[in-house]
Each structure stands twice: as C-alpha cells, then as structure tokens.
Amino acid sequence: MNKDIKISNIQIRALIVSTIIGIGVLGLPNQLAVAMEKDGWIAIILSGLLTIPVILVINQIFKDNPGKDFFEIGESNLGKILFTICLIIYLAYYLAVGAYISRVLGEIIKGFLLLETPLGLITFTFIVSIAYLVVSEIDIIARISYMTYGLTIGFALILILLAIPGADLTNILPMIQSDIRQLPEGIKVALFSFAGFEVLLFAIPFAEDKKRLTKTSISGIVIVIVLYLVLFLVTLTQLSIQQIKSDPFPLLMVAKLINLPGYFLQNLDGLVTAIWVIIIFSTMASVYYSSSKILSKIFRAKSHKASVLILIPVIYFLAFLPKNVIQINNIMSNVVIYLAMIVIFLIPFILFMVGRIKRRIRQ
C-alpha cells in the first residue's frame, strides 16, 4: 500500500457523489415513472436508505483491519482462491458497467450532438481520454471528483432555477397513488442508480481523517438522495407523466424545454449533454480505475498502468457486444443488476462477517 497517497474527507464525499451520479441520472425519472408512476420519490428515499447499512459495513471492515487495503483484507479473510474468484466477479461487474457507460454515452452523443460521426469513434475517444487520467492513482481521481462534484451540484442548481418559471406544480400531485406491489420493482431500479459508493473500498485506506469517515460517507449518500429527489420532482413539474414514461432521457427533454432568459441560448439539450459528459467522466474514471486495479491484482502486477492499456480494447469490445439499445437494457436489467447486488451488498457483508468470525475463533 502506497503511504504517499492521501485523500481528505471532503474529497471522499465528493468521490462518492461523483461516482454515483453518472449515466443513471438522465434516465432515472423515466425508469421510476415506468415502475411507480409519480411515486418514484419513495423508491429513491428507500433505496438511498438501504445503502447506508452497506456503507457502515464497508467502514467497519476497514476499522477492523487498520492499515490494510481492500486486497490485503480480502486475501487474509477469504483466502487466495476464494478472493480471486470474488475479484473476478468484481472485474466482470466493473467491465460491464464501464462498457455500458461508454456505449450509452456514445449513443447519446450520437443522438444529440454528432449525428453523422461513427459511434465507434465517439466511444473510443472517450475511453482513451479517461485512460489518460486513470493511469494515475486514486488521489488524483479524488481531486477530479471534487471538481466535478462542484460542477454537478452547480449544474443541478442552475437547472432547477431555470426550470422554476415553467414549473407546473400540480403535476406532482396527487401523491401516493401507486400500488405497494410496485415498490420492489421501483427499488430495484433506484437501487442500481445508487451503485458507485463501493468506490469506498478503494478510497478508505488512503483517507487522512479516519475518525469522521463514516459520517462523511453517509453525508455523501444523503447529498445524492436529495439531488435525485429534486431532479425527479423538477422533471415531474416540467413534463407530463406520459411524456416521462415514453422518453428514455427525460432530463434532456427538460433541458430542451428550458429557454434561457433573453433567448441567448435555446435548445439547452446539446449543452446539457456536453456538461453531462464531464459528470459521466468522473463515474467512468472510478469504474475504470477500479477495474484496472483489480485486473492488476489478479495478475499480481505491481502497477496498474499496464492493465489500463490492456482494458482500452477490452472495454471497447464489450461496449459493442450488444447489437442495439434494447439488448443493452436487457443485459443490464437481467444480468448486471444482479451482479451489482452481489458486488455491492453481498461481498462486503461476507468480508465483514468472515473477518468477525475469524476474530472470534482466534480469541
């Protein structure tokens, strides 16, 4: 473990927020509306709260094993072979998410900004640009996250301010009309949009102030919950529920409807897409970093720089494996979501429990 790398607490909070908020935020209102109509906000709050125990567990794992990083803890708790299998699951998950992000980004850019540019070029340039950042260590990614964190929040605030004049508050009402049986489906959708906080597994060992870490990480999740809620409600006030259900990216539609005062800029969707690429960038950076770090650990390489290079073609290839958007969505909701549940919820719990049990036995 490299002792020179240091991440401050505010950077960790930013890392959580910027990693979680990414590709999901554009489509979240749509998916929630499909699952739970106007009551999607319940799913946001509930699944946000569901992540908090996991965060506590992750924090506790590192408190139980001070001075060790995730890989060392995993190896000592689960043993080499079992842990390597875990790492391969992690790698599969991260590569799937990375490929998904790159492909969807390409599709959105092609749909909104560059109608005639080949999709492959867009995706490839995106992966390569991020590879430039990812060859460095997690403290650099934390710095970037802090900058995009400011951008994300500022951007959301501006969007909300601009949306106020055209807001129709009656759209939000009536609340709590949906069937309780729809709730699990809504939570499944919303929970996946909270994926990303597992970056803590790689960040916590380098935190400067370990005492207040739990509080900081939870505050990060709270910020995300609030942002998601506000954006969902803003979408509701701007569009009818039918529109939200039929448009895969309702937030872009909202941006399209907004006119800047004085009509200096119209059709903000292009601009929003461009800025959103920067928000995605920090998500992709943590995902890419995590996958290359895991790959280098599986092969016991000292530096993860080589794996970053190896993963460029791999992610690119995986991104173009599905033929169309429908296939992508099928794979995501049938395979990757369950992979995410294993990676985000199950493995940290197993690590924690095994560590505790082993300690008991030793005593």
Place this chain on the structure above:
Amino acid sequence: MSAHLFNSIEKNLAYIREVFRDNDDLIIRELEVGDIFNVRMCLVFIDGLINKEYLTEYAIEALLREEEIKSFTLKGYKTSIFEAIKKQILYSADIKAKAKWDPIIDAILSGDTLLLVDEFPQGLIIDTREPPSRGIQEPQTETVVRGPRDGFTESIKINTSMIRRRIKDTRLKVKMLKVGRRSKTDLALMYIDDIVDKKLLDEVNKRISAIDIDAVLDSSILENLIEDNYLSPFPQMENTERPDAVAAAIYEGRIAIVVDNSPFVLLAPATLGTLMQSSEDYYTSWVEASLVRFFRQLGLFLLFLPGPLYVALTAYHPGLLPSKLIYFVAASRINVPFPAIVEAVLMETTMELIREAGTRISGPIGTTIGIVGGLIIGQAAVEAGIVSPLMIIIVAVTTIATFVIPSYEYSAGFRIVKFGFFILAGFLGLYGITLGIIILLSHLAKLNSFGIPYTSPYSGLGIDEGDLKDTLVKGPIQSFRMRPGFTHPKNKRRMRRDKKDE
C-alpha cells in the same frame, strides 16, 4: 587543485597568473608596506566587478598611511603583521581570511579582492563587490495603480534586502546556495522558519542540490530544472518582479528562491489559486478586487473556449443557437470560402505572428505593427470576405483575455492548449471540446507543485481553511484570519481580532 596557499608571495602570484592566464581584466596591484622591512603585499581583483574607489580609499590608503604598520617587522612583535592588518588596519566592513585556493578564486571571480602578504600562507578576502547593476525601477510586467512601485533588479543582494525590508523578523531565513558548475550562480532560499512546512523546505532543498548543470543564467532555467513535470505547458512555480508579492507569499508559508542575475523571483508552491492572484488585489477595496477576480476567471475561459466553440457550433451544431443568432452567423459567413476551422486557424496564426512581432520590437515600429496587424489586416480580411467579422471579434477577445491573467506563463499554457481545442472542435464538435476539458482537467489534477496539488483549492485541499475566500473572490482583509491551508503552515493564525483569540 584545492591546494593551500604557498608561503612565498612569488609562488602565490605565479599560481594566480597561471590560473587566470589570458584573463586581461585581472589586475594585480603590488605594494610595499613599512619603512624598515618593506613587506611585499599585493591586491588581486577583477576590473569592473569591484568598487575601485572603495578599494583605494579603505584598503590601499589604509595600508600605506597607517603609522602602526610602518614599524612592523614580518613576524611582528605581539601579533603577526597579517593579523594586524586584518584586525587593526583595514577599514573594510567584511574581511575573511582563507587558506585554500578554491574559495579564494571563487571570491575573486565574484568581485572580492584578495590581499596577499609575503611569507604568509593565507589570503585576506576583502568584500569589494559592486557588480554593474541598474537601480531599482518599477516592474515592467506587473504594474499597479496603487501599491509599492519598487521592482527586483539583477543583483541578488539588492533583491534579498528588498524582501528583508518587508519582513523584519529573525525567523525570516536567507539560505545562500550556489548552482551551476561553471556559472556558480548564487541563489537565496527565503522563508519564515516557524511558518514554512518542513517537508516543503526539504523537497526544495533536495531538488536544488540534485541539479548538476554548467550554467544557470536566469531563474526560469532553475524553475525548469526543479519543477515537478517539466513537460507540462503550465508553470508549477510562480515568478514575480514585485518584492511585496514575494513577502506576502513568504508570510503564507511559501518559499521564495532569489536567483542572482534575474529580476524574477520564484515562489513555490504555486497552485491554480495563487496563479490568479495579483498584488493589486490586496491594495484595492475587496469588492473591486472580487469583481476583478471574477472577470479574471471569466478571462481564463475566454482565453481558450470561444474560438473552438465557434468552430463547433457553426460546423456541427448550428441548431443549438437561437434562431436569430443562427441567421446572423450564417449571414456573416455567407461570403467566407473556408470552413470555420480553416478560418479560425488562419486568424489565430495571424494573431500569433502579430503578437510575436510586437513583443520583439518595441517603440515606434511596434506601434506600426499594431496598426498594420490589428487594423489593416483585420479590416481588409473582413472586406475581402476571407474571414467573418465574428471570427475577428472572437480572436480579438481571446487575445485580450491572455493579458488579463496575472501570470504570463499560466496564460501561455492555456494559449497552447487552445490549439488542441481547435483540433478537437474541428473533428468532434462540442463533444470534442468536452473531451478536451476532460483531458485538461485530468492533466491539471495530475500536476503537483512540490507535492502540493496544483488544482488547490478547487480540488479539495484548503477548502476547510477557507482558501476560496482568496481565490474565487477576495474577501475583506478581516476575513483572512488564518493563513491559507494549501501550504500546510505550521503557524496558522494570521490575525487576532479580540482578546478571546489570544
């Protein structure tokens, strides 16, 4: 070679003549002192580096006039004649006895005078340095409306004293070092001992002692040698001509490196925050300073974004503009035969040529270049229909914005980056610009300045200490009760406002 001096003055002189062979500006003045024994002495110095009047009045005259020495024998009766000269006779303020050749020859080369006495294997170094220098003038690059008007000169002694005048504290340290095997350039590290972070100081010392080069002609060469990433277009140290800026930086816990022969003093570490500060900000009202800061930050974006945005919007996404603006842009480009990217590169190239010509040539010809370049070419290009008037406006704004940034090197970095953005915008439109921003942000985040993140305080370090008060805006002086956090100062409190704080 580092041999001791010889006993015989003949041998010593022969040695000096050998070392300084073909150096016709070396002057050896031989004297015979004393009525009885006529002790042979000689003064060795280099013409032009020393103050001759001073040497004549306080060394030669003293040696020849003093009654005491006339009756001395070689060995003297209480003390030796050498000791007597050192302690009783010479009027000079700074005298050192040396027995080895290397320091003596370095001293002669720096403008000191060597006094040799027959039968003594030692030399007296008399400080007579007066290198040719200009007086203290107003800095050329960082003028202020209000604030001190003195600027650094090429002499390290004058420069360090100008900083000392502003920090009358024994804890201000001036550590003299030498770099350059042949140039033996003096440099001074200045810092306040109980504020500066020891790790930072060790890092600076380590990097300077690792330098092995024949000559350091200017502080910029030293800067390139010790900065973290020498391949980056962005400066990782700050430089300034203003002693008040240096003093302020030292009070913040930073380290100043004064290099002889250079009027630019280096400051480490530098961050995105400090590079946007100008000393004028601290001498005007905080409201005005904040306003100026805002426009400066805006200028930073105007420096590299408008041109590429123009290219991207006209070539790829005209739909993003409001309808009225589209018609206007389309009408202004109706006669232009080139695509926007060619038009932009054409104008940017012209602008760079005009700028380079204007920088090298000053005075009346410079004005001509300004008129021909700015007015005639711009006017003619638009009338001929080669470029659109909008492009001319964008290039003009971009150029003005480069001068808004206090640090020349910093704005030059963005000027270089701008060309990359043009290429990206030409190929990938708005998405290309976004990619450019991603790469730029990544590059900046990867940079360190002596172990301090270059992107401070925007990347987290120093936020808790309130560094944003003095970067994004400039708060009133009463709000700066703590030193900025990015330097990890040992002594944090800057101001006490009431009894409770003490």
